[in-house]
Amino acid sequence: MDTTPTRRQRIFEMLMESQYWPPAIMLEYQRSQLAQLLRHARANVPFYKTRLDPVFKSNGEIDWDRWHEIPIVTRADLRDRRHEMLAAEMPPGHGPAKDFSTSGSSGVPITIATTAIASAAGRAAHERFDRHHALDVVKCRAAFDFPFEFKDWKLLLRNRRQDPIAGMIRGQGTNQIKISVTAKETEKLAALRWGNASVLSSLPNDIEIIARKNLSLPRHHRVRLDSILCFGQGATEEQRKLFLASFGAKAIEIYSSKEAGFMGFQCAEGDRFHVNSELVLLEVINGQRPCAPGKVGRVVVTPLYSTAQPLIRYEQGDMATPxxxxxxxxRLPVLSKIDGRQDPILKLPGRLATEMLVNKDLLTNVLEALALQVAQVSELRFEIRYVARRAVTPGKKGVITRHLRSVLHPRLHVDYRKVSEIPRNAGGKQQRFVREFSL
Ligand SMILES: [Zn+2]
Known part of the structure; x- marks a missing residue:
């Protein structure tokens, strides 16, 4: 039997120790990783050819005191200069690279190349997270997902008789189930009950909708869960209370993004977050300088294993309080709060829904959008605001309108408005989804 530990196991073993390292040791570790990343980026990535000059001394050493002079990478850079940002070659053992597309919460669509080593490190960090929260790995875990994501799974389709719930699949040889986001609320609850799920992961807004349904059932019919893992956005205080009342479950927030991977997680002892410093350098800055504890600032990240498309000081688009x-x-760094990660719940005639139903990639591709915002103006009226080089044709509008009608409501009216910039909310953020009337 091959007893060689896998890369994921080796990283996991390090993470179980490094979480207790004193800050000075962690800093030293991060700098050794960053130095490799900077040298790699400067040599192999056209975008960084001169951009990192401020920190390189004439003798090739790195001047960490000038770190803050490295210009911030924006989402628009990722959109417009992607080819310059790809590495001509990767360090040994980091590949292969894989592309991910995302529209993110700001509605600017991007594609990002990540490495195999980054995914292994991400999985190892999730394993550490499970241990920290004493999540039972034997019990069933459920997640909501879009049906087209299911293609990556080894489906147990022939076991349909054993998986009697519409829109539900069980991963082969795993204790995980995926439930289609398009399934009805009662079906989602039935799938959770059938799978005897203990953990549910999704956007808090999606979970809010079924939590309300569950709470409306007689007490002995309610689904009970141990934990709710909140991805993609923060859970509000009301949502946390609702999850507890409805499922008896504790809500735990995960801080991650397609660009930077698994950045942090809520601590088991309270609302604070810990940063996965072994995977990412996470700065909170105000102007050019680091924010003092208790002060809110912008999150700027440098994922340490992103060698296929290095992101050195990337503006994540969130605000946080160290x-x-x-x-x-x-002893990992602490964030007391992360803001700016809320999407609205959509209100349709007779039901609530979330943006998870909407195929964002379809909208982006059909509109050839540089940025877009989906605004719900009234229950049956949506407005698509988009930035693009040319206006969308009537035929293409038809494609999008048909998709939105199929997932949201058959009588939906959709307007299209080409804009020069996506409007900003009161907090200055350009949101991908907005609802412009109250629930
Ligand atoms: Zn803690």
């Missing part, structure tokens, strides 16, 4: 220390024994 904390000091935690009551738990982990």
């Amino acid at each position: 904390g000091t220390t935690c009551t738990c024994s982990i």
Whole structure:
């Protein structure tokens, strides 16, 4: 039997120790990783050819005191200069690279290349997260997903008789189930009950909708869960209370993005977040300088394993408040709060829905959009605001309108408005989805 530990296991073993490292040791580790990334980017990535000059001394050493002079990479850079950002070659053992597309919460569509080593590190960090929260890996985990994502799964289609719930699949040889986001609320609850799920992962808004349904059932019919893992956006205080009342479940937030991977997680002892410093350098800045604890600032990230398309000081688009220390024994940096990660719940005639139903890639591709915003103006009226080189043709509008009608409501009216810039909300953020009337 081959007993060689896999790369993921080796990283996991390091993470279980490094979470207790004193900050000075972690800094030293991060700098050794960053130095390799900077040298790689400067040599192999046209975008960084001169951009990193401020930190390189004439003798080739790195001047960490000038780190803040490295210009911030924006989402528009990723959209418009992607080819310059791809590495001509990768360090040994990092590949292969894989592309991900995302429209993100700001509605600017991008494609990002990540590495095999980054995914292994991400999985290892999730394993550490499971241990920290004592999540039972034997019990069933459920997640909502778009049906077209199912193609990557080894489906147990022939076991349909054993998986009697519409829109539900069980991963082969795993204890995980995926439930279609397009399934009805009662079907989603039935799938959770059938699978005897203990953990549910999704956008908090999606979970809010079925949590409301579950709470409306007689007590002995309600689904019970141990934990809710909140991805993609923060959970509001009301949502946390609702999940507890409805499922008896604790909500745990995960801080991650397609661009930077698994950046942080909520601590088991309270609302604070810990940063996965072994995977990413996460800065919170105000102007050019680091934010003091308790002050809110912009999140700027440098994922350490992103060698296929290095992101050195990338503006993540979120705001956060650095904390000091935690009551738990982990010594990873603390964020006391992360903001700017809320999407609205959509209100349709007779039901609530979320943006998860909408195929964002379809909208982006059909509109050839540089940026877009989907605004719900009234229950049956949507407006698509988009930035593009040319206006969308009537035929292409038809494609999008048909998709939105099929997933949201058959009588939906959709307007299209080409704009020079996506409007900003009161907080200055350009949101991908907005609802312009109250629930
Ligand atoms: Zn903690």
